[in-house]
Amino acid sequence: MIEVDGSIGEAGGQILRTACALSAVTKKPCRIFNIRRGRPNPGLRLQHLLGIQALAKLCNGRLEGDFLGSEEIKFWPGEIKTKDLHIKIETAGSITLVLQTLILPSLFASPSTSSGQAELIKIVFNGGATDTFFSPTIDHFQYVFLEVLEKMIPTQTHSEKCSRCVDVDVIKKGYYPEGGAKVEVKIRPSKLKGLNLLERGSLKKITVMSGASEFLRNKKVTERQIAGVREVLGKLKLAVEEKVEYYKTQCPGSQICLIAEFENTVIGTDNLGKLGKRAEDVGKEAALELLKEQKTQACLDKHLADQILPYLVLAKGKSEIFVSEITNHCKTNIWVIEKFIEGKFKVEGNLIQRIPA
Numbered sequence: 440m441i442e443v444d445g446s447i448g449e450a451g452g453q454i455l456r457t458a459c460a461l462s463a464v465t466k467k468p469c470r471i472f473n474i475r476r477g478r479p480n481p482g483l484r485l486q487h488l489l490g491i492q493a494l495a496k497l498c499n500g501r502l503e504g505d506f507l508g509s510e511e512i513k514f515w516p517g518e519i520k521t522k523d524l525h526i527k528i529e530t531a532g533s534i535t536l537v538l539q540t541l542i543l544p545s546l547f548a549s550p551s552t553s554s555g556q557a558e559l560i561k562i563v564f565n566g567g568a569t570d571t572f573f574s575p576t577i578d579h580f581q582y583v584f585l586e587v588l589e590k591m592i593p594t595q596t597h598s599e600k601c602s603r604c605v606d607v608d609v610i611k612k613g614y615y616p617e618g619g620a621k622v623e624v625k626i627r628p629s630k631l632k633g634l635n636l637l638e639r640g641s642l643k644k645i646t647v648m649s650g651a652s653e654f655l656r657n658k659k660v661t662e663r664q665i666a667g668v669r670e671v672l673g674k675l676k677l678a679v680e681e682k683v684e685y686y687k688t689q690c691p692g693s694q695i696c697l698i699a700e701f702e703n704t705v706i707g708t709d710n711l712g713k714l715g716k717r718a719e720d721v722g723k724e725a726a727l728e729l730l731k732e733q734k735t736q737a738c739l740d741k742h743l744a745d746q747i748l749p750y751l752v753l754a755k756g757k758s759e760i761f762v763s764e765i766t767n768h769c770k771t772n773i774w775v776i777e778k779f780i781e782g783k784f785k786v787e788g789n790l791i792q793r794i795p796a
Contacts, residue, residue: 446476448771461779463544486532490540521558528567531618533574570694578696583707614692633756636738640702651693667722737763745769758793
């Protein structure tokens with residue numbers, strides 16, 4: 440059984456998500472202790488608990504210690520089979536963080552019928568938040584992370600039922616503190632090929648996606664978030680496409696996501712509205728962060744760097760990625776990954792190389 444100390448490095452839920460996902464794929468049981476030690480509310484929070492419980496169903500595995508607040512779990516994975524999962528989140532737990540636990544193992548699922556053909560895995564979320572604090576917004580997840588992941592998927596795995604390897608349908612948005620989202624995700628199992636992103640090419644366009652609850656329409660929150668972006672980007676004469684939308688939600692909330700599309704890659708930044716914070720500042724902060732990312736000439740933004748690492752380690756062949764920053768999340772994820780998989784990551788400056796054993 441692989442022992443993973445959850446207090447190492449940044450000591451967050453990413454350790455749990457990465458360890459359990461890789462345990463399922465490699466079929467190596469693991470014990471994770473000191474879960475989120477040192478955080479204000481240590482142990483399993485609801486999105487962590489629901490993520491690993493759904494994973495156990497997906498791979499016919501067995502869990503011990505899976506209860507709210509638990510600081511230690513044991514996980515014995517079984518065979519990953521294609522099946523439908525229904526996840527009910529009573530709070531504003533992050534849907535994108537639960538997906539971080541489930542997408543990687545789903546790609547390695549075995550057919551559940553005698554046909555031998557890969558079947559879609561469907562994950563339905565009722566409740567939870569699409570956009571909440573300390574997690575990627577659903578827009579960044581869809582239009583940045585999944586765009587990069589798609590580069591690792593052989594084209595022959597696509598079909599009419601699932602044009603992309605992972606399709607996300609946001610039926611209803613959910614914000615903190617009430618959640619109430621509804622999201623359907625379809626995943627087609629596939630092998631992974633190496634990712635080589637060293638030069639991003641020229642900038643094609645920047646898309647600004649500004650959204651808010653209908654509760655905030657009269658305050659023109661989405662338009663004011665866009666105004667904050669214009670204050671930063673307006674003088675640079677860049678090709679910018681703006682998208683503004685309001686949603687029916689259970690509670691007020693807003694988000695913004697900036698997506699910079701280059702010839703070879705996509706980078707992005709996002710931000711959330713907050714009580715007492717000017718909507719213009721929400722957009723301005725996201726735009727300033729995008730400029731900071733853009734100046735590095737990197738191919739992956741700092742948030743995407745650590746998220747993509749578990750996929751690189753399971754891909755066929757060598758991978759090289761040029762990232763904007765080697766964060767503590769990134770260093771910690773490398774430490775976790777190397778407990779499950781032979782071979783090493785090589786980090787030189789902001790270049791990460793994955794050389795198979």
